[in-house]
Amino acid sequence: MRPTIVIGSGDGDLCFIARHLLEHSGFATSLQSEANDIVIAARQDSVCALLIDGRVRDAVSACAQICDLRAGSAIIIVALVDPGAHGQGLAFLNAGADEVFTRPVPPSHLLRALMMQGTTQRLRYGDIEMDMAARRVWRADCPVYLPRIEFAILRYFLLQPDRISDRREIIRQCWPSGIYVDCKTVNVHIGRLRRCLRIGGAPDPIRTVRGIGYGIGSVNPSLPERRARWRAKP
Incomplete structure (x- = not known):
């Protein structure tokens, strides 16, 4: 079974690009656009990393829940926020996110963060x-x-x-x-x-x-x- 990276976003362009790059690099992906679905998807044994979009409603809360769930796992969480959303970025870090990027960010930077950290097995x-x-x-x-x-x-x-x-x-x-x-x-x-x-x-x-x-x-x-x-x- 290939390691899976959850993409939590309602941004169609982001999902398309991230999914293409990650699957091209050997990962399976799980696309989710709602906070509850993101949390459920992150519970799967094959999941090694999560890319979560700050535009998702209750994204920070979902991040915190996943951090609580990952106590015995190696899930890495990378968050993406809009320009000027410094408070949300800090909230993600306080909730347990490993890295936060501000739009616009080259897809290769997100890919590298997820791949370099998200494959701990x-x-x-x-x-x-x-x-x-x-x-x-x-x-x-x-x-x-x-x-x-x-x-x-x-x-x-x-x-x-x-x-x-x-x-x-x-x-x-x-x-x-x-x-x-x-x-x-x-x-x-x-x-x-x-x-x-x-x-x-x-x-x-x-x-x-x-x-x-x-x-x-x-x-x-x-x-x-x-x-x-x-x-x-x-």
């Missing part, structure tokens, strides 16, 4: 495992040490396994905004990621489709005996 593909909160990676139970960009690329791939992404999309998702990155630079970081993941002679898990891009998809999780051989190599 471990991601797994084959024998590759990532702990988002601790920023740690293992392959076949062996620790893998990744620089920041390589970690971001692997995380992006793990969120949408078996999907091929072009270089421009990888740049948008994995590099800080406002920084120019040449597409050839992606090749360099993919090469570094490959070398890091081929620990102990393990097969290359990165799939390349010439003329299109990269993804993860060549790990066969049904071969524990091969994994044992990888770990046995010096």
Whole structure:
């Protein structure tokens, strides 16, 4: 089951853009426009984050209820308020929201806040495992040490396994905004990621489709005996 992000808003444009970006990045979404429905949706086990719009009636109250419910979970709450609504923004923070944005805000900023914080569970593909909160990676139970960009690329791939992404999309998702990155630079970081993941002679898990891009998809999780051989190599 994919991690789910609840989008609590009656703004059709916001819902359309947020849903498109999040589902394109490997998340499931739940669209809700009423405070009570937002609270109910946030109770689902698969929910990892919430984007709540201050334009929703009783939005701050819904935020407070969800914060009470999440005592034993890792739901992250990102709120969106209108210009000049400083009091509402402060109310969201007092209610327990993790971050508040003021309109207008680039969709990529909302996406990054939800994705970077909202995936606190471990991601797994084959024998590759990532702990988002601790920023740690293992392959076949062996620790893998990744620089920041390589970690971001692997995380992006793990969120949408078996999907091929072009270089421009990888740049948008994995590099800080406002920084120019040449597409050839992606090749360099993919090469570094490959070398890091081929620990102990393990097969290359990165799939390349010439003329299109990269993804993860060549790990066969049904071969524990091969994994044992990888770990046995010096």
